[in-house]
Amino acid sequence: MERYVIGVDLGTSAVKTVLVTREGKVAFEASESYPLHQPKPGYSEQDPEDWVEGTVASLRKLVAEAGIQTDRVDGISFSGQMHGLVLTDAMGQVLRRAILWNDTRTTEQCRRIEATLGPKLLDIARNRALEGFTLPKLLWVQEHEPELLKQAAHFMLPKDYVRYRLTGELASEYSDAAGTLLLDVTGKNWSEEIAAAFDLPLSLCPPLVESFDQTGGLLPEMAARTGLAEGTPIYAGGADNACGAIGAGILSEGQTMCSIGTSGVVLSYEERKNLDIEGRAHFFNHGEKDAYYIMGVTLAAGYSLTWFRETFASGQPFEELLAQAEGVRPGSGGLLFTPYIVGERTPHPDSQIRGSFIGMDASHKLPHFTRAVLEGITFSLRESIDILWSTGKEVTEVVSIGGGARSELWLQMQADVFNATVIKLESEQGPALGAAMLAAYGCGWFDSLQSCAQVFIRPAKRYIPSEEAVRQYEGLFSLYREVYHATRSLNDQLSEYR
Structure with missing residues (x-):
């Protein structure tokens, strides 16, 4: 039974x-x-x-x-x-x-x-x-x-x-x-x-x-x-x-997860207890014994896309909006978006910074703006990937969960921006599944969380980075990183008018 x-x-x-x-x-x-x-x-x-x-x-x-x-x-x-x-x-x-x-x-x-x-x-x-x-x-x-x-x-x-x-x-x-x-x-x-x-x-x-x-x-x-x-x-x-990481199988060194919901999270398993990341990202205990995870957060990840749709394409289904963006080449025709619409967390713990569209011209239409929003969110998450790289960690595969894993366009974009293979899971239940796995391990069904993950978690598809898109996104990412510093003072001054 x-x-x-x-x-x-x-x-x-x-x-x-x-x-x-x-x-x-x-x-x-x-x-x-x-x-x-x-x-x-x-x-x-x-x-x-x-x-x-x-x-x-x-x-x-x-x-x-x-x-x-x-x-x-x-x-x-x-x-x-x-x-x-x-x-x-x-x-x-x-x-x-x-x-x-x-x-x-x-x-x-x-x-x-x-x-x-x-x-x-x-x-x-x-x-x-x-x-x-x-x-x-x-x-x-x-x-x-x-x-x-x-x-x-x-x-x-x-x-x-x-x-x-x-x-x-x-x-x-x-x-x-x-x-x-x-x-x-x-x-x-x-x-x-x-x-x-x-x-x-x-x-x-x-x-x-x-x-x-x-x-x-x-x-x-x-x-x-x-x-x-x-x-x-x-x-x-x-x-x-921590439970989201367990539910995505992030249970050994080098495994990394990207979760895009209202906020966005990049999380990587870590065993080096004395690793000093100088507060650039969160460093928390994992649900696995004597393990940790490094976590970067984008405050308005999926929320930026929701805000954009409600403001500029009200009533249009997300699927239709993203399908139109597929026809736009990487770089969105020279248009950059920063997703700081409610402030930011990683790598800039700044409650006053606000978002920007940079590079608008008369040729840009709704699909360009949609793709720019997706790219800006993904660039923000890439900044957390960079923090992982700076610790000497190799990030060659990323398990993608949440709303960002429901779009083929966005999954391939993550692979290209992160320059890593992105894995979509067969069935995704997120933190609830991680909690169930802790119960399954606790009650003795499995001798470790890793052996539980081998049974409970199955990859469905892998997205391999495109060399051409990786090169293009590297240049755009360098420009993206300049926007925060270029607009910081302007946002301080504009805050008087909010």
Whole structure:
């Protein structure tokens, strides 16, 4: 009789659950959405109870639609949106809405962290202080809601809170903890030095475990509500990007992933714990034991294309828009686009920079602009590839997932701009599949994540770089890299008119 694992992906807009067989086939999937609260400009919050109710409803729907016996599920694990701050009291009650990864209220707190810690921040946490991270959020609460922080017994990250509600056991794992700025990333423990520097008790931090460690079983009440068996083993899981990497098979040295969704991510597996990338990209713990990943982020990747279509080609299907761009040669007729429409992250952590079209003339039509947007997004991701190359890493193959993997034009463009073979997967479930793989490994189906990946993940097609297009894109990429510096001062001056 078939046995299953379940992967739960707790996103910003919805939770997705997948039921996966021992052969890696997604037998059923379900999802539930929940609201986002933005009470002030720059604020982004959610009610953690909405995550719990959404997860319970999605699991109930998944089990009901699959029609499986409750004891056929061998394990459940999680992927979750990173950085979000959940504060709970000694009884586990939530004290305020969660402050999310895309909340930007904490610029002053980031500057305070930098001034207080100086170079120790990169030495210990291995990442720059950015508004999205958890420590700046804790400091904001400390400054603006001090009485509330005094009531707090623990902080949790989003998926960890949902798992706590399902099991009653408190835990965090390294891949998500790495995004707090409170973790000694290579030492794999909470940093007493960082916590003490800001008068934060280390007791706020939950116990640390590996991503594939069991963290309890399903509570009787939650078993009744979901239709699953009481005591179903639950495993810690990982941050969404770590689980996305696992779900794409990025599990050994030299493997690299490009994920193009609303934002864009270039992520590469790394084993060199003392590698110093000087904060030019993120350096986080992987879901694989004693491994890491380097990650660069383009804030507005797919979002740039969505914005462009809504603004200049409203109602036109993406497929039609991209089909027209296929008739335009690489270089878009001398037109360059920079996708800085909401600021940028890698290699320029700059919230004030804005996008540009450079080189417009009367010969350019809609297809030229569409292709220029695709090329600009891909050039931005190439800057993260360059950071990987600068560490001595060879990038000869890139697994492409997300919206950028749904277009033949864009897949070939990635191969040409990255000068690397680009691989499209047969079936792509992203972080949810990575979470299911952690459960499959945790419950003993496989002796390693790599052996699980060999069964669960299958390449569908390879895109080989064209020598002619590579040469052309190398020249255009050199020009693209100049645009940021050429327009930085102009954008500062224009910000007065926004």
